[in-house]
Amino acid sequence: MFRHTMLFLGYELGNVRRNPVWPLFGILQPVLYLLLFAPLLTGMTPGGTLTDALRVFTPGAMMMIALFGSLFTGFAMIQETRNGVLERLAVSQAWRPAIILGRVLKDMIVLVLQALLVIGVAVLMGLRIGLPELGLMVLLMAVTGLFAANLSYGLALALRDENGMSQIIQFFALPLMLLAGMMLPISLGPDWMQAVARFNPLYYSVEAGRSLFAGHLSDSTIPTAFGVFLVLGALTLTWSVRSLRKLAG
Template sequence: MFRHTMLFLGHELGNLRRNPAWPILGIMQPVLYLLLFAPLLTSITPNGTLEEALVVFTPAALMMIALFGSMFAGFGMINETRNGVLERLAVSQAWRPAIILGRVAKDMIMLVLQSLVILGVAALMGLRIGLPAMGLMLLLMAVTGLFAANLSYGLALAVRDENGMSQIVQFFLLPLMLLSGLMLPMSVAPDWMQTAARFNPLYYAVEAGRAMFAGDYSDSTIPTAFGLFLVLGVLTLTWSVRSLRKLAG
């Protein structure tokens, strides 16, 4: 099982090395938001400093990678389904969950590497956080990627059409983004939006990141975020593997 997963992971990483343009382009949007939007938040921080604004916005920029990166990971799988590649893999002697797990592991690795770039840019801009906060944030990015990538692959196997999947993803991305406090903390939102945000898992991930960056490790959103995304990751992994088994007949 482990060997099969590592084989598929190596194959996916090899494809990534041959075409590194998409990960580079995917990280440009969060970097631009960090450079151009974070300074605007100084007006809502207590002391009006850029460092405070970075504590607020850097976790949001990291979650943007999980949203706009991992949620589109399944589009390549649709093409493989259409070409018959995925069906041949699904009926082979390979352990079927490894076909999904290898891809998800690649996506999680890419999320962590992209997160390090974002943290490096934020550090150059003046962000100062401890190693525990950085380690926990990278771990949170990994479990967030576990959920988002599995959801994307599950959708790809269920829809099997780029246009249909694109419409579904775009339909859900906007409310998820606005009700998570990515752009502005939900504390400045109306009461009804704050209530609606409580039903958005991404809200807890963003708030947990901000709490960790502020050094508040006792904040309840931290265990809530890890617990939610671990459970959602397992559920979406189960769904995507079952969809792959249906594809194999």
């Protein structure tokens, strides 16, 4: 099982090395938000400084990468399904969950590298964060991406149509982003929006990220976010593996 997963992981990482453009494009929008949007928040943060604004906005930018960077990974799987590549893999002697796990691990590795690049830009802008908080933040981003990538692969295997999948993602992505408070803290919104946001799992990851960047390691949002996304990641992984088995007949 482990050997098969590592083989698929190596194959997927090889594809990334041969075509590194898309992961770089994936961080372009969050970096632009950091450079152009975060300074606008200086008047809305308690200290009124760019450093305080970065502590609020950088976690949201990182979760933006975890969401949008992972939700679109399933499109390549649709192409492989149409070409018959995935069906041949599914009926081979390979451990079927490894086909999904190898891809998901690749996505998490790419997310971690993207996270470090975004934090590097934020540090150059004046952000300061401790190593324990940084490690937990990167890990939180990875488990958030675990859920989003598994969801994307499950949708790809269930729909097998780029147009349908694109419409579903675009329909849900923007409300999820806004109700998570990625751009602005949800506490600035009306009471009804704050109440609805608590049903959005991404809200907890963003709030946990802001607690980490503020140095509040004991905040309850941190274990809550990890628990929510580990459970969601396991459920979506189970769904995508079952969809792959149905593809194999």
